[in-house]
Amino acid sequence: MAALLTFDFYNKRIIVPIADTTLDMQYLVNQTRDADDELDTAMSQPNILSATGKDALGGGVFTGITVTLLDNWQVKFADRPGPTEVQCFISGGNLVGGIAGNPIALSTYVRVVQISSSAATIAKSETDQNLFYAIETLRKGHRGVGKFIYWEPVAGVNTASGLSDKSPVKDFAVAQSLAVSGANDTIICLSNSTSGITTVDQTLPITKHNLRVRGPGYSFQIKTTNTTSDTVNINASGVEISGLYIETAASGTQNAISVQGDSNLITDCWIGKARGNGISVTNAAFTKIEGCAIEHCGGSGTGNGVNLGNTATQTVLSRNIVFDAVNGVLLSGTGLADNVIENNLIYLNTGYGIDIGSGVLRTHGRAGNTLSKNTLGNTTNLGTDTLLESKGGETAAAIAGQVWDELISGHAIAGSTGKTLKDTKTKATLASLK
Numbered sequence: 001m002a003a004l005l006t007f008d009f010y011n012k013r014i015i016v017p018i019a020d021t022t023l024d025m026q027y028l029v030n031q032t033r034d035a036d037d038e039l040d041t042a043m044s045q046p047n048i049l050s051a052t053g054k055d056a057l058g059g060g061v062f063t064g065i066t067v068t069l070l071d072n073w074q075v076k077f078a079d080r081p082g083p084t085e086v087q088c089f090i091s092g093g094n095l096v097g098g099i100a101g102n103p104i105a106l107s108t109y110v111r112v113v114q115i116s117s118s119a120a121t122i123a124k125s126e127t128d129q130n131l132f133y134a135i136e137t138l139r140k141g142h143r144g145v146g147k148f149i150y151w152e153p154v155a156g157v158n159t160a161s162g163l164s165d166k167s168p169v170k171d172f173a174v175a176q177s178l179a180v181s182g183a184n185d186t187i188i189c190l191s192n193s194t195s196g197i198t199t200v201d202q203t204l205p206i207t208k209h210n211l212r213v214r215g216p217g218y219s220f221q222i223k224t225t226n227t228t229s230d231t232v233n234i235n236a237s238g239v240e241i242s243g244l245y246i247e248t249a250a251s252g253t254q255n256a257i258s259v260q261g262d263s264n265l266i267t268d269c270w271i272g273k274a275r276g277n278g279i280s281v282t283n284a285a286f287t288k289i290e291g292c293a294i295e296h297c298g299g300s301g302t303g304n305g306v307n308l309g310n311t312a313t314q315t316v317l318s319r320n321i322v323f324d325a326v327n328g329v330l331l332s333g334t335g336l337a338d339n340v341i342e343n344n345l346i347y348l349n350t351g352y353g354i355d356i357g358s359g360v361l362r363t364h365g366r367a368g369n370t371l372s373k374n375t376l377g378n379t380t381n382l383g384t385d386t387l388l389e390s391k392g393g394e395t396a397a398a399i400a401g402q403v404w405d406e407l408i409s410g411h412a413i414a415g416s417t418g419k420t421l422k423d424t425k426t427k428a429t430l431a432s433l434k
Helices: 025-038 125-136 172-177 396-407 417-433
Strands: 006-008 013-016 022-024 049-052 056-058 061-063 066-069 074-077 086-091 094-097 110-114 121-123 148-151 186-189 198-200 204-206 212-214 220-223 232-235 240-242 245-247 257-260 265-267 270-274 279-281 288-290 293-297 306-308 316-318 321-323 329-331 340-342 345-347 352-356 370-372 377-381
Touching: 013 025, 022 025, 025 049, 025 066, 025 094, 074 086, 148 172, 172 186, 345 352, 352 370, 370 377
Parallel strands: 013 074, 022 086, 066 094, 086 110, 148 186, 186 212, 198 220, 204 232, 212 240, 220 245, 232 257, 240 265, 245 270, 257 279, 265 288, 270 293, 279 306, 288 316, 293 321, 306 329, 316 340, 321 345, 329 352, 345 370, 352 377
Antiparallel strands: 006 013, 049 066, 056 061, 061 121
8 A cells, every 4th residue: 555645835845755666646636635635734725736537438438637736846756865776656647737847856866757648548447357358258268367477588578577568578487487376367478570480499387277378379489499398398287278389309209298187278289390299198187189280290200199198088189180190199008088089180190090099998089080191090999988980070171271270370361471371281281181
């Protein structure tokens, strides 16, 4: 809570105590009105200030505040002992008037920043919050209803607040440290490189529950040189990874994404050139992998597009393109049960399209999957109570189109880079199946 302002009637100064480094216009008006009403000295003085604004326009929107200091009054922040200069802020509206039009008095070892606004209106934060929640309810799941944290790996500064796209942090570890586990906070990945592609040499070890990491798509590429750690390692529950291009280092046996924990979502990602698995899921329930392109995995000689390992249960793989790995999808280990594979395009893998190992329970391969040109065969099944439906559902063209639609921004605009890239990738996908 802000400290009480001091009114120096002899020198005509409104003094902000040394404990405070900010002054809000509404607080200044409230304190001055109290001084006008209650102090004997003030009753014999002309008015200190006038204020206009805050007229209701409806819908929680008001006209802005302008405070005019009268009779040569000024605001003064308390002097500091030095030698370090302290930066103080005046915000929440416009402050004018004072001696020769200067409303701020000089202070020792103090630099004052006046954050004025030319905007005609101000909006209550409740209005913004209601709109924010309304937008998030449109999502099918993993709604981000906490705070937004901004990560910009090129021009970010780790000492910045990270709470605005104008003050992003540089390292993912710093961005994650600003999030609260379980609070549904969202890290926004900013791609501001003038080349059009932001390349990130960092790994993402995610340990905060219900954290969302959202990128812009292909233009934000995580290409680590770390040869010992998986590029994205989820060791939490309720996490979302979306809109990222992800690779591993060029040597080693790392996975592009590894998942441990329940109810995690990987969506609209482009995963390629993994030395190990594209996505590895172990000790996890209710994982959803949807709308992803997973290609060129197993560069070390061992690695699958999607690898479901020990105690992976109730995983859903839907609308993905998986090609050029050892196996497209491998289910192998103990405790695997009730996993669903539906509407995927799985082709050109050197092993099987779908490989279901011994002891794996109740795998459901639905009819919408398209499997083609997998070297050892499209499916092999050693599991128990497996259901592999016959071919049907969506065509390869429809699946390819849907996935590339999600992954490449701007694809709907004729002649755009996104549209051209999307069409080229879809044609190449279909041509390889013929």
